[in-house]
Amino acid sequence: MKKAVLALLAVALTPAVFAQFPQRPPTPNDTLKSIQQLTDGRVKFSLYAPKASEVTVSGDFPNGFPPAKLQKDGAGVWSFTTASAVAPNVYTYDFNVDGLKVFDPKNAQYKESNNGFSNVFEIKGPENEFQTLKDVPHGKIEKVYYKSSALEGITRRLHVYLPPNYDEISRSQKLPVLYLLHGGGDNDASWTTVGRANLILDNLYAQGKLKPMIVVMPAGHTPVQGFFMGAGDRQDPFCRDMVQDVIPFIEKTYPVSSKREHRAIAGLSMGGIQTINLALWHPDLFAQVFPMSTGYFPNTIAEIKEKYGEVMRNKTINTFKDFRIYMGGEADIAYKNNLNMMAMFDEYGIKYNYQNGGGAHTFLAWRSHLLDLAPRLFR
Structure with a gap:
């Protein structure tokens, strides 16, 4: 029996068997x-x-x-x-x-x-500690699909970050929600790949700096035609999707609060305009608002002054707990538009906080903005 096994092994290891796996010469790419x-x-x-x-x-x-x-x-x-x-x-x-x-x-x-x-x-390095993978309790990222009635019934995807110990926490309380929007050209996965939102939040939780919350990252681009940088919520199909479908879907699917004081919204660049449009046209929906690296173009400001003065004068806007505008320094491509937008807000008496930093129009700035805004939420 032993000889038979050895004979079978000898056959299995013949060059003919190895020939089934094509060999190639080594290249510098191997190492x-x-x-x-x-x-x-x-x-x-x-x-x-x-x-x-x-x-x-x-x-x-x-x-x-x-x-x-x-x-x-x-x-x-x-x-x-x-x-x-x-x-x-x-x-x-x-x-x-x-x-x-x-x-x-x-x-x-x-x-x-x-x-x-x-x-x-x-x-x-030390400057990078806030966004690096550490040995701390980690939250969970879910890819979620929903049907959008506002967008012709298409199926859409969003990402949801659930905090560490979510199962235990959600049994005893309804959680607040941060809606976190991406910029032009990106998608609902960008905040958790290059944006490192999950690692930033994990590390903040480990330091005891956050209130338990879920973070919803929807897809800001839609196949339905619209003007994503325009004035108001009707020109942008995504804004209609957010109000009509995303928020109701989240509040039906997850154990979250539906109170205004338990909703916040933040977004960068294109997502910053969407943040402003949703917040100013629906100030009853959100208590905290954080646009980043964004600003209306001059023609849009003119349109707002011509058509939407009443919207800007809505007194509910000045009941936001925190309306904080972030900018990535003078190198940020939205810097001038942002100055013009804030000047318009001043004309209408809209109150806001302004933080200008560095990083220009990149995630180098936006990750730092998330680090700053997240501990401010739901206090």
């Missing part, structure tokens, strides 16, 4: 590290593309815009190193090979958006 932090703090990007004519890399890291050109070595590896050290944070980047955006196959960290996928890398 390549596409992202390396050098000893001096600079970051080196590398991509194996031996037949390419031109490779660039772009992103929100230093020297990432305009796109930087990589140099090719004799082995077919293209490389680029930042000119200076990269500060601790989370950054996005995209390789472009001969005019085609290419996902980095050597890096599984990614951002999901309406425009596809981008890669993400993290530089560790």
Whole structure:
């Protein structure tokens, strides 16, 4: 019997059997590290593309815009190193090979958006502690589908963050809700991929800085035509979807409070305009409002003054517990529009708080804004 088993093993290990699995010659890509932090703090990007004519890399890291050109070595590896050290944070980047955006196959960290996928890398350090994965109790992210009556009955997706110990907490109380909106080109997964909302909230819970809440991240783009940066809620199909479907769906599906004081809304860029439109046209729905890196365009401000003065003069607006506008500094592309919008608010006597910082029009700013606004909620 022993000889028979050995004979079978010998047959199983013959070259003919191995031939079933095609072998290929090794390449530099087998051991390549596409992202390396050098000893001096600079970051080196590398991509194996031996037949390419031109490779660039772009992103929100230093020297990432305009796109930087990589140099090719004799082995077919293209490389680029930042000119200076990269500060601790989370950054996005995209390789472009001969005019085609290419996902980095050597890096599984990614951002999901309406425009596809981008890669993400993290530089560790004290400044980054608030948004990094730690050994703390973690909340849960759910992908949820619902039917939108406001959008011709289509099925839509949203993400929901449930706090640590949600099952236990939700048995004894109805939870408040933060509606957290993404920007143009992104989708309902962006806040939990590159936005790291779940990790930021996990770490704040671990520090005892948050009231238990759920966070709903809907999809701000819709297949129904509309003006997402216009004045009011009727021009934007998403706003109709939020009021008619998203909020009722959440309040039916999860053990949450339906009281105004237990609803907050925040959003960035396009989502910031949607935040303002929902809050000002429906001030009875939300108690706390946090637009980020946003502002009405001049023609929209003119339209508001011509058609919606009564909306701006609604006294309920000034009963918001917190109407706080965030900006990513003068480098933020929405900076001037935001100044013009705040000047209009001043004309109508609308009260707000204003916080200007850094990070420009990127998640470098918006993650910091979430860190600041989340502990303010539902106090």
